[in-house]
Amino acid sequence: MKVTAAAAISLASLVAASPVEITERQSCPKVHIFGARETTAPAGYGTAGGLVNQCLSAFSGSTAEAIVYPACGGQSSCGGASYDSSATQGTTAVVNAVTAFNKKCPDTQIILIGYSQGGQIMDNAMCGGAGATLSGAAADAVKVGIYMGDPHNRAGLPYNVGTCKNQGFAARPAGFTCSVASKIQSYCDSTDPYCCNGNDANSHQQYVNKYGSQAMAFIKSKITA
Template sequence: MKFTTTAAALSLASLASSTPVELSERQSCPKVYVFGARETTVSPGYGTAGGLVQQVQNAYPGTGAEAIVYPACGGQASCGGASYDSSASQGTAAVVKAVTAYNQKCPDTQIVVIGYSQGGQIFDNALCGGAGQTLSGNALKAVKAAIFMGDPHNQVGLPYNVGTCQAGGFAARPQGFKCSPADSSIIKSYCDSSDPYCCNGNDANSHQQYVNKYGSQALAFIKSKITA
């Protein structure tokens, strides 16, 4: 009987020592987590996407957020001459790594991704293919809503397009492109005809207006996909 009591005490002690860590890890996982990615040449952080990231955090108190760390280069000297394509490739790999790692840590957290310009392109790559690595398995399932704003991959006719653009961006998807492996119903991509980067316009200023113009609409879409 004494042995049984001792064994039980040891078992309880072991449980007590491990439970706080497990509880702490679970408690540190919010219901919603946002990944944001900035546009080309902008300093590290969220860039223009930050306005919508903040709106999501305001809508869901306690929401965590993280900026994708990637070059956001386009050949300028400040990036050491790194090419746009190289930067986008590195960004896509960074998205897959960051989202997968977070999902492994917090498997029940619902993930939202918000990308602006090149930042939209790297999320587009990670969800819809075309640049090597893509999200898969539970990490892909955890992404409940994806917002691309001014995405150079824009192509007319995609089912998730929003805005006035009826052409393709400078890195346009081929005609008839279909997003895979993600379900396109979780995506909204915003682009207007005046934008020279995601469309064929000539007003560079319009490229920076999507959060101001479509932010409320994008937030409503995100809310329609989140169950928190």
């Protein structure tokens, strides 16, 4: 039997791996989704769950998990924890979760989906801005980042989608660029008071309903599974 160079490398990596590592890699999905909820939403995916579920349906055998972080904005239910502190903790949680998953499943393609503050922490993890940033193999494993209602929004960024021509309350600085911009779509409409300067809070919750199909088309264009 003729063994190709690629096959030989693959066999060698399996021989070098422990039985536990081999079992873990064999059980790894082709696609894994991380979702992050908005401020004050209960533990889980929050409004991002609608798009997470669409991904799970679109990619056979895919798996998903929610980022565990405070999602606070100073409210008493969070012990008064500030929004900035929550977002910083959330960013670290994203980087740690993605890095750990990539170490266990190095060939899995990763999708990041964040809503509102959840979008901001995914934004930070991919593009920097709050201490922790994805790097190396973990960063490469992330094929798509979807932000919905991200307060980091600033008009003119190349991955913006929607009607907002202004900026969010935690906007990126003028002239900001992200090195992985081609992997991202960020949704924000002019009526949104959080990612833009509108006055319709309800519009902040409508991005999955309004742009879900468009987001899925973008995700499918980036995933090879």
